[in-house]
Amino acid sequence: MRIGVLGTGEVGRTIGSKLVSLGHDVMLGARSPTNEAAEAWTRQAGHGAKHGTFAAAAAHGELVFNCTAGRAVMEVAAAAGPANLAGKILVDVSNPLDFSQGMPPRLLFPGNDSLGERLQRALPQTRVVKSLNTVTCAVMVDPARVPGEHDVFVAGNDAAAKARVAEILRDWFGWQSIVDFGDITGARGLEAYILFWVRGWQALGTADFNIRLMR
Amino acid sequence: MRIGVLGTGEVGRTIGSKLVSLGHDVMLGARSPTNEAAEAWTRQAGHGAKHGTFAAAAAHGELVFNCTAGRAVMEVAAAAGPANLAGKILVDVSNPLDFSQGMPPRLLFPGNDSLGERLQRALPQTRVVKSLNTVTCAVMVDPARVPGEHDVFVAGNDAAAKARVAEILRDWFGWQSIVDFGDITGARGLEAYILFWVRGWQALGTADFNIRLMR
Numbered sequence: 001m002r003i004g005v006l007g008t009g010e011v012g013r014t015i016g017s018k019l020v021s022l023g024h025d026v027m028l029g030a031r032s033p034t035n036e037a038a039e040a041w042t043r044q045a046g047h048g049a050k051h052g053t054f055a056a057a058a059a060h061g062e063l064v065f066n067c068t069a070g071r072a073v074m075e076v077a078a079a080a081g082p083a084n085l086a087g088k089i090l091v092d093v094s095n096p097l098d099f100s101q102g103m104p105p106r107l108l109f110p111g112n113d114s115l116g117e118r119l120q121r122a123l124p125q126t127r128v129v130k131s132l133n134t135v136t137c138a139v140m141v142d143p144a145r146v147p148g149e150h151d152v153f154v155a156g157n158d159a160a161a162k163a164r165v166a167e168i169l170r171d172w173f174g175w176q177s178i179v180d181f182g183d184i185t186g187a188r189g190l191e192a193y194i195l196f197w198v199r200g201w202q203a204l205g206t207a208d209f210n211i212r213l214m215r
Numbered sequence: 216m217r218i219g220v221l222g223t224g225e226v227g228r229t230i231g232s233k234l235v236s237l238g239h240d241v242m243l244g245a246r247s248p249t250n251e252a253a254e255a256w257t258r259q260a261g262h263g264a265k266h267g268t269f270a271a272a273a274a275h276g277e278l279v280f281n282c283t284a285g286r287a288v289m290e291v292a293a294a295a296g297p298a299n300l301a302g303k304i305l306v307d308v309s310n311p312l313d314f315s316q317g318m319p320p321r322l323l324f325p326g327n328d329s330l331g332e333r334l335q336r337a338l339p340q341t342r343v344v345k346s347l348n349t350v351t352c353a354v355m356v357d358p359a360r361v362p363g364e365h366d367v368f369v370a371g372n373d374a375a376a377k378a379r380v381a382e383i384l385r386d387w388f389g390w391q392s393i394v395d396f397g398d399i400t401g402a403r404g405l406e407a408y409i410l411f412w413v414r415g416w417q418a419l420g421t422a423d424f425n426i427r428l429m430r
Contacts, residue, residue, distance in 0.1 A: 101327065111321045188319070189411040192322065206430060211426040213419070214424060
């Protein structure tokens with residue numbers, strides 16, 4: 001399948017490499033077509049890996065992952081181009097972390113909005129599904145790094161798009177338990193969770209952790 | 216033991232009743248000494264239950280729980296009186312929810328501060344321990360309402376105070392797993408989590424849920 005991955009950071013490269021290993025035709029998108037991280041990734045990831053601008057990656061993908069930094073998300077959406085993403089599923093993995101005032105990060109907004117909703121508003125013809133942002137990228141594509149049963153979440157306005165993303169999470173990445181967090185406003189909860197995650201990471205001394213909803 | 220509980224809402228009354236049932240001498244604190252909810256609670260909770268002002272409840276307790284609404288916390292701390300709380304452990308159960316712009320709530324601040332830290336700054340001679348705010352009040356005092364293993368968290372600057380609160384959570388309320396989230400700044404993660412909790416509650420259709428950290 002042709003897949004676009006927006007963002008050349010660790011998250012984008014990790015998801016991109018996993019998708020290439022599954023045999024997909026993956027284009028990593030960056031601000032510049034000569035992005036160094038993207039060029040290095042293309043050489044390493046091998047057959048099926050290519051890179052280009054945000055617009056080229058968005059046009060390339062039948063399915064697109066947004067793996068850009070929270071503060072850049074809206075600029076990336078504009079650069080990718082609403083027309084290039086129209087009718088497509090965009091899996092939004094981003095987190096609204098603001099490092100501008102140093103560590104630890106704060107949220108870009110106090111939970112009255114979310115990057116998922118902002119993307120959905122900016123891209124009304126795209127089916128945005130928030131997911132995977134609640135775990136470290138190695139766990140996103142290999143949930144078995146964390147022993148036992150644990151959950152990943154999906155939030156979005158389009159039920160069919162959420163079902164397709166759930167299928168991808170299960171069949172491609174190996175997720176066993178996928179919890180529906182409702183419409184795209186569910187992203188508010190999933191994004192605010194990142195501050196809990198940061199503290200959990202500090203407390204546990206490892207990023208290889210996740211949560212299980214117990215009821 | 217003499218215990219003060221600040222706040223006459225559902226959380227304060229639930230924790231107060233549990234403490235009375237364990238044989239403690241509990242004073243529920245309110246803005247007014249003739250608060251109706253506190254008067255009704257005192258009648259219902261029976262022997263060992265009394266009520267008074269925030270200052271009276273703070274002075275009464277050898278240990279104090281803060282169960283007031285997020286937007287009122289600093290005003291309550293001032294009314295309770297730093298001298299009345301000096302040298303004592305204050306278990307802060309509050310959440311920084313802002314309902315002023317309707318439902319769903321937003322956070323009072325974007326994770327660059329927390330009610331736990333604000334209380335600790337306002338009450339430098341008090342040992343503030345953030346805990347219990349990540350579950351509904353019925354689960355706070357009866358974790359077995361949620362089957363299986365699941366976690367409660369403590370954050371605070373004083374290790375001995377955290378150890379004492381952990382003991383109370385285990386011996387009085389029945390918590391099996393208590394996770395240390397570090398110093399009082401850990402409250403930022405525990406408080407931002409409430410937006411995740413709100414969405415989990417909507418998704419699951421029950422407030423009787425919690426999370427288990429898997430690693």
